[in-house]
Amino acid sequence: MLSRLVRRLREQSTVGDLTKSQEAVLLRLERDGSTTTTALARAEGMRPQSMAQVVQALEEAGLVTGSADPSDGRRTLLALTDTAREHFRTGRLAKDDWLTRAILHSLTPEEADLLAASVPALRRLADYP
Numbered sequence: 001m002l003s004r005l006v007r008r009l010r011e012q013s014t015v016g017d018l019t020k021s022q023e024a025v026l027l028r029l030e031r032d033g034s035t036t037t038t039a040l041a042r043a044e045g046m047r048p049q050s051m052a053q054v055v056q057a058l059e060e061a062g063l064v065t066g067s068a069d070p071s072d073g074r075r076t077l078l079a080l081t082d083t084a085r086e087h088f089r090t091g092r093l094a095k096d097d098w099l100t101r102a103i104l105h106s107l108t109p110e111e112a113d114l115l116a117a118s119v120p121a122l123r124r125l126a127d128y129p
Contacts, residue, residue: 009098012094013090013095022054022057025058026084037051064084
């Protein structure tokens with residue numbers, strides 16, 4: 001049941017025709033900030049060569065950019081572009097809008113209150129190690 005809701009939310013916002021690996025890289029860069037291709041590969045459990053292909057596709061799509069690492073000019077730090085950040089912002093708005101409409105139109109006021117009251121417990125579950 002929860003996976004269906006997550007799937008419906010994902011359907012509300014897309015950054016185009018991205019692979020799961022490309023989406024994972026964008027989400028990681030948004031959450032963790034700038035990093036190297038090697039660190040991304042390690043975090044995603046991929047070979048560095050495979051990650052380099054994912055990053056290249058994202059760079060070509062204008063969603064990721066690289067710049068010299070100030071502490072080690074031999075390394076390249078990858079970061080989201082303004083275009084990618086705008087996709088995240090508008091995507092979140094679309095998800096919020098869909099979820100608000102779904103709650104208003106498919107739940108009774110009592111059910112909506114019960115759902116709102118369960119949010120702190122759901123957050124604790126999501127944060128459980």
